[in-house]
Every structure is written in C-alpha cells, then in structure tokens.
Amino acid sequence: xxxxxxxxxxxxxxxxxxxxxxxxxxxxxxxxxxxxxxxxxxxxxxxxxxxxxxxxxxxxxxxxxxxxxxxxxxxxxxxxxxxxxxxxxxxxxxxxxxxxxxxxxxxxxxxxxxxxxxxxxxxxxxxxxxxxxxxxxxxxxxxxxxxxxxxxxxxxxxxxxxxxxxxxxxxxxxxxxxxxxxxxxxxxxxxxxxxxxxxxxxxxxxxxxxxxxxxxxxxxxxxxxxxxxxxxxxxxxxxxxxxxxxxxxxxxxxxxxxxxxxxxxxxxxxxxxxxxxxxxxxxxxxxxxxxxxxxxxxxxxxxxxxxxxxxxxxxxxxxxxxxxxxxxxxxxxxxxxxxxxxxxxxxxxxxxxxxxxxxxxxxxxxxxxxxxxxxxxxxxxxxxxxxxxxxxxxxxxxxxxxxxxxxxxxxxxxxxxxxxxxxxxxxxxxxxxxxxxxxxxxxxxxxxxxxxxxxxxxxxxxxxxx
Numbered sequence: 480x481x482x483x484x485x486x487x488x489x490x491x492x493x494x495x496x497x498x499x500x501x502x503x504x505x506x507x508x509x510x511x512x513x514x515x516x517x518x519x520x521x522x523x524x525x526x527x528x529x530x531x532x533x534x535x536x537x538x539x540x541x542x543x544x545x546x547x548x549x550x551x552x553x554x555x556x557x558x559x560x561x562x563x564x565x566x567x568x569x570x571x572x573x574x575x576x577x578x579x580x581x582x583x584x585x586x587x588x589x590x591x592x593x594x595x596x597x598x599x600x601x602x603x604x605x606x607x608x609x610x611x612x613x614x615x616x617x618x619x620x621x622x623x624x625x626x627x628x629x630x631x632x633x634x635x636x637x638x639x640x641x642x643x644x645x646x647x648x649x650x651x652x653x654x655x656x657x658x659x660x661x662x663x664x665x666x667x668x669x670x671x672x673x674x675x676x677x678x679x680x681x682x683x684x685x686x687x688x689x690x691x692x693x694x695x696x697x698x699x700x701x702x703x704x705x706x707x708x709x710x711x712x713x714x715x716x717x718x719x720x721x722x723x724x725x726x727x728x729x730x731x732x733x734x735x736x737x738x739x740x741x742x743x744x745x746x747x748x749x750x751x752x753x754x755x756x757x758x759x760x761x762x763x764x765x766x767x768x769x770x771x772x773x774x775x776x777x778x779x780x781x782x783x784x785x786x787x788x789x790x791x792x793x794x795x796x797x798x799x800x801x802x803x804x805x806x807x808x809x810x811x812x813x814x815x816x817x818x819x820x821x822x823x824x825x826x827x828x829x830x831x832x833x834x835x836x837x838x839x840x841x842x843x844x845x846x847x848x849x850x851x852x853x854x855x856x857x858x859x860x861x862x863x864x865x866x867x868x869x870x871x872x873x874x875x876x877x878x879x880x881x882x883x884x885x886x887x888x889x890x891x892x893x894x895x896x897x898x899x900x901x902x903x904x905x906x907x908x909x910x911x912x913x914x915x916x917x918x919x920x921x922x923x924x925x926x927x928x929x930x931x932x933x934x935x936x937x938x939x940x941x942x943x944x945x
Contacts, residue, residue: 488852493691498544501853510836515543525561527647554658556852560665563641593635602639610634666696668851673829688808713808725756741813743770805829807845
C-alpha cells in the first residue's frame with residue numbers, strides 16, 4: 480500500500496476498462512472515492528491487440544476516476560486475465576533447528592524452496608500464495624510463526640504470466656502516464672472482493688464471467704488453490720444473437736440484457752419481438768425462443784468449467800461447497816439458477832463487499848475485480864483482509880432479479896436511429912407502459928398458432944442442443 484493510503488485498481492477487460500480508486504484508513508477500512516468506466520479498445524480475450532487504442536482507453540478510464548475523486552493517480556494495480564496466465568501448486572520444505580521457534584525467516588525459506596521449480600523462461604511469476612503449513616506432520620496450520628518443530632512444509636500456489644502479454648499491458652499503462660504497482664490475477668481479485676466470511680471456512684468456486692473470458696478461482700479456506708481461464712464470455716452470447724437475428728452487436732447486446740434469460744422457462748411467455756435486420760426485412764421471435772439461443776452458450780461455459788475442475792481437483796460436487804458468480808455477464812437472468820443446476824451446488828451472485836464511500840456505485844458484480852485489486856493492495860498477501868470480512872456488504876442497486884419475470888420491457892432506441900426491435904406482444908410501446916399498475920394475475924399465454932419461419936429455422940439449428 481502506498482504511503483498516502485491511495486490504492487487504484489485498473490481492470491482492463493475485453494468489453495470495458497474500469498478504474499476504481501480506494502482510500503485506506505489506518506484502521507484498515509476502505510473508502511471508494513473514485514470510479515471510471517469506458518468501453519474497451521485494443522483488447523481481445525485479456526491480451527492487447529492494439530497498443531495505441533488500448534492506451535487511449537486506459538487514459539480515459541483513469542481520468543474519469545480522477546475527476547470524481549480529485550486525486551491524481553500515479554500508480555495502479557492491473558488485472559491479468561486470459562489463457563496466458565498459468566498456475567501450478569508446488570511443495571516447499573525447511574528444516575528447523577531443535578528447540579527453536581519457527582520465525583518469519585524460516586517461513587520465507589520454505590516458500591522460496593517451493594518457488595524453486597522449473598518454469599518456462601518465458602513466464603513471469605505474479606503471485607506466490609501459501610496454501611497451508613505442515614509442522615512435523617501436523618496439517619491445516621494457517622500461520623506457523625511461533626510454533627515449535629523440526630520440519631516445516633508448505634504448499635504454494637504459483638501464478639505466472641506469459642512475458643509478452645505482460646510487457647504489452649505494462650507498456651500501455653506506462654504510455655498512459657502511470658506506473659504498474661503490480662499485476663493481480665483476475666480470479667484472485669474477484670474472490671477477495673466477493674467471498675463472505677463463512678465462505679472463507681470452506682471451498683468455494685468463484686466464476687468471473689467477463690466479456691471475452693471467464694476466469695475461475697477455487698478458494699480453499701480463504702486461499703486461492705486453483706485458477707484457470709475459459710476463452711468464452713458474455714460477448715460470445717451477444718455474437719450468437721447478432722448472427723442469428725441479423726442485427727448489429729450493439730442491438731444484440733441490448734436484446735440480451737433486456738429480454739434474454741439463461742433459462743427459457745424464466746422468459747416472459749407473452750413477449751414477442753419484431754426484429755428489423757440491416758437489410759430492412761423483419762421477422763418475429765418470442766422471448767422464449769430468444770432464451771433458447773442463449774442457454775446453450777452459457778451451458779457450454781459451465782461445462783468447460785466443470786471439466787477444468789474435474790481434471791485438476793476432482794468431481795466438483797466433492798471438491799467444493801458453493802459457487803459464487805460475478806462479473807458483468809453473470810447478471811444475465813437465470814445464470815445463477817443454471818449454475819446451481821449444472822454444478823449441483825448452492826450458487827449466488829457475488830457483489831463487492833468490505834467497502835464504504837461510493838459503495839453503492841461499485842456494488843455491482845461487474846466491479847468485483849477492480850474493487851478486489853484495491854483490497855489486494857492492503858496487504859498483498861492474496862488473502863481477504865480481516866477489515867473486509869468484518870464489514871457488511873453494501874446494498875446493490877435495484878436490478879433485475881436472478882429468477883422470475885423481467886420488468887416491463889420497452890422498445891429499443893439506444894442506437895439513435897430506426898428501432899431494430901419492436902414489441903409485438905407482452906408490452907406497450909408508449910410512455911404509459913412504464914407507469915406502475917396494481918398487481919394482477921398475469922394474462923394467460925396466447926396460443927402461438929403458426930410460427931414465423933425464423934422459429935422453424937431456429938428449432939432446426941438447435942434441435943441437438945436440448
């Protein structure tokens with residue numbers, strides 16, 4: 480942590496770049512004093528593909544946070560995501576002189592021995608995270624300093640990144656006039672921000688669903704024990720909708736957020752959308768069929784996560800006790816329900832906790848990584864600070880629930896041009912549609928009758944997915 484108590488997290492994602500500025504008091508409490516979010520440029524799946532555009536977007540995000548906080552940012556913690564981050568678990572050993580207490584130098588020696596593993600010379604070590612200590616065969620020791628024994632052992636989770644992508648990230652940040660205070664694994668930061676106190680005592684899977692990648696962190700008793708990245712995120716769902724419905728990516732993103740669901744049974748049964756393509760042709764699709772396009776892609780992501788954990792640690796149901804979903808794409812209606820079904824474990828949506836100040840602004844799952852980097856800067860030991868665990872989680876802004884029907888939809892007009900999506904049934908395309916009305920029983924679903932030809936084509940395309 481810097482002397483002035485200011486810690487800045489810079490989350491450089493595929494779809495957006497987020498800057499969060501935190502101020503840490505002497506007691507350890509964290510006030511969020513600045514926040515800036517801009518669309519991402521020059522990034523793809525966690526890697527820089529255009530240095531100039533990425534640098535410009537980073538500069539814009541940081542400047543937006545500076546205007547809110549009134550603080551000039553000099554150095555930042557930068558998130559690392561994507562397949563170029565590699566992780567292994569290594570074992571270290573240190574001998575202790577008889578009748579001597581174990582001191583910090585002995586612990587450091589055991590950790591250093593664990594780090595002495597052959598790594599690809601193209602890799603740069605980002606984190607060395609102790610899991611647990613063993614003293615003379617006694618396992619499950621969280622802190623060995625002050626104990627007596629003659630044999631100290633430690634399991635260490637080592638996270639390394641490919642040098643090339645890290646150099647590109649560092650150059651972009653430096654070109655934006657900033658120093659890189661450290662790189663932080665995306666899954667580690669998200670876990671630090673979202674894990675509740677009781678989840679520190681068990682094994683929890685943290686799934687951060689971003690735009691271009693989905694990052695996985697398995698936390699055992701509060702320590703990151705396994706990490707991986709899946710090269711699929713929310714942007715792939717948007718791309719599926721864009722290709723099938725023949726509409727721009729921006730409109731497809733709006734359709735996904737407003738009317739989509741990861742489970743078709745959660746879609747509004749009475750809602751039908753009229754889609755106008757770029758060529759001017761129109762076709763109709765129900766919210767139910769829209770969700771039938773979305774579900775296979777989310778299921779694919781969960782299946783890949785299961786396979787990764789099964790191969791590395793064993794069957795998910797036997798390894799973990801719960802799942803926490805976070806990241807922007809996790810807010811899709813029904814994503815938590817589908818995760819609960821696919822992993823056969825309790826699942827919830829993770830919101831940043833342990834913060835105050837502008838906590839209501841950064842309370843959404845999409846801020847988990849950037850807030851987590853601020854928390855990481857308190858101790859830089861890869862663990863959730865006690866000051867965070869003792870602070871109640873901020874109340875998130877009212878949003879669509881994980882289950883149930885969506886709020887009354889409105890016609891899309893964000894593009895500023897002719898509307899590509901019009902509601903045929905299930906909503907009113909007029910100003911009075913958003914006026915609250917007394918609760919009433921939902922009307923019975925109208926008979927579908929003869930479906931448009933698009934529905935038939937969709938059913939044919941996806942008949943093997945259900």
